[in-house]
Ligand SMILES: CC(C)[C@H](C(=O)O)[C@@H](O)C(=O)O
């Protein structure tokens with residue numbers, strides 16, 4: 001039987017609830033499609049930090065390396081600074097395994113009311129660079145505590161880094177609408193962003209059937225709130241992709257349902273799948289966390305593993321369950337996490 | 349008679365139409381309030397560049413220095429790279445005159461339909477840092493054209509720079525709702541953004557009656573599209589302020605009406621007022637440009653010059669004219685630029 005080794009890292013807060021929920025649904029689905037998921041649970045995160053002093057063990061990355069994929073819940077807890085929590089777990093995984101594409105599909109779902117009045121349905125994908133750019137560790141402070149104090153941070157864009165994410169976006173667009181929107185800000189960020197634009201144009205030349213349109217990120221944000229349905233594939237730097245994917249997820253009605261794949265398209269390393277929402281400490285433990293973001297991410301994982309049919313079936317089930325109003329409180333429903341999973345399993 | 353020397357720089361595209369429109373309306377208003385505006389017109393911009401090789405003369409900044417304020421139209425033309433046009437005119441003025449606050453009020457106006465379904469009216473101000481941060485000239489390229497090519501760009505945040513814009517935001521909030529939202533991204537941009545957060549907290553300690561709430565910029569963008577009415581004063585870095593002000597202007601229904609003041613609160617230098625929209629080359633010359641952004645910016649200018657009553661009267665007239673449906677085509681109306689000005693003048 002086809003077997004996939006999945007390393008699960010529930011992490012913090014509601015991750016402790018959404019990952020087990022996903023495991024339940026995925027196991028049911030695997031049964032229907034004749035494959036098996038072999039789960040390894042890694043109890044890392046802020047509680048682990050409190051016990052041991054680090055977010056994961058020293059050989060943590062190594063112990064993930066043999067997995068076919070990683071399913072992550074959420075990272076972060078009140079009182080733990082982000083540079084300890086996120087930079088001790090999430091970011092090292094993204095970087096160590098060269099998961100250079102952050103794939104963030106955003107789709108309006110019937111049953112989830114978005115904030116836009118003329119909410120034409122939309123279905124777009126943010127392809128975010130995930131290993132370099134503005135999220136760089138290069139930088140620091142001078143004159144700490146003095147009036148002349150300053151902090152600097154170097155954004156680093158490499159030809160390799162931009163070209164590979166651009167190519168991914170064009171390949172994806174070629175299979176979809178044939179349109180790529182690129183987020184730039186070359187009129188304000190005058191060194192790195194013109195470089196980004198140049199490489200995007202070079203890559204575009206290899207895809208004569210795909211149309212590239214660059215937008216300054218400020219204008220792009222404005223266009224998105226006026227009419228997200230204009231857009232299909234949006235390629236963006238690490239920071240811009242972060243902002244635009246939260247923005248578009250909110251336009252779809254909720255950041256509680258949007259999925260994310262941190263992907264190494266070369267398949268030399270395991271890719272990691274996680275919802276874009278956070279650990280939501282305020283509702284953790286109440287059994288009401290929305291599992292859809294986690295489960296939609298799991299569907300991206302199945303697709304990445306080559307289980308296309310199962311992935312499509314899961315996405316369809318999500319659409320059906322949401323449409324039928326089987327929702328957690330954050331979406332205006334009254335179901336528990338477990339009840340949404342029940343609904344999903346029967347929809348499968 | 350109180351006289352103010354205004355340096356007008358219409359610039360490119362529709363700036364050639366909106367600045368003369370503002371002059372007409374402001375002169376009428378000045379007559380009603382017993383002051384005089386002494387205009388100097390500076391024919392700088394992309395046409396000037398084509399004739400002379402530079403966007404403004406070598407002594408351009410010097411010749412603005414004696415003005416009480418600067419009214420700018422728009423900068424940029426097709427075929428002229430932004431680093432020539434904007435960095436040859438707009439950005440040097442912001443920096444030379446230490447206009448460290450970019451003040452961007454955004455208000456929903458009755459008569460302009462925004463994209464949000466539950467469009468509760470909102471009235472917020474983005475206070476954007478305007479002289480440092482991510483818009484830095486420090487950076488460059490290595491290995492041009494080679495596979496190992498890279499571009500770097502240094503974001504520079506100084507205590508002086510962050511503290512002064514933070515103080516401005518807190519002063520403003522103290523006169524408004526008593527709430528400041530700060531845009532950060534300290535979980536991803538790990539050197540400069542934690543520094544931003546620290547200084548914001550320090551400044552907050554001096555304003556016990558003002559409440560500071562930091563938001564990661566991705567989450568803030570999401571909150572804004574879900575309910576902009578939650579927010580009052582938003583303080584943000586140069587880049588984040590740029591994105592958030594376009595985003596909120598779009599939520600108000602149009603980036604064609606939003607104003608901007610580039611302000612030196614120390615008043616050692618002239619401040620500059622400009623609409624946030626661009627030069628719109630596609631409609632330039634048709635006489636249909638929306639003059640509201642320019643004229644609302646002029647009202648910020650009058651306020652800055654101390655003509656509070658006239659400024660308030662002008663803002664009220666804008667609200668009235670828009671409510672009555674006297675609109676240019678971009679807002680769904682059929683009036684010309686000149687007809688909107690006529691309507692404004694009679695509303696005054
Ligand atoms: C034209 C560009 C450089 C400018 C900026 O980003 O500052 C514009 O977008 C603005 O907001 O004034």
Ligand SMILES: CC(C)[C@H](C(=O)O)[C@@H](O)C(=O)O
Pocket residue numbers: 086242276535536566
């Ligand atoms: C938590 C944070 C570091 C992270 C990011 O900005 O990458 C998150 O916002 C995301 O989008 O995955």
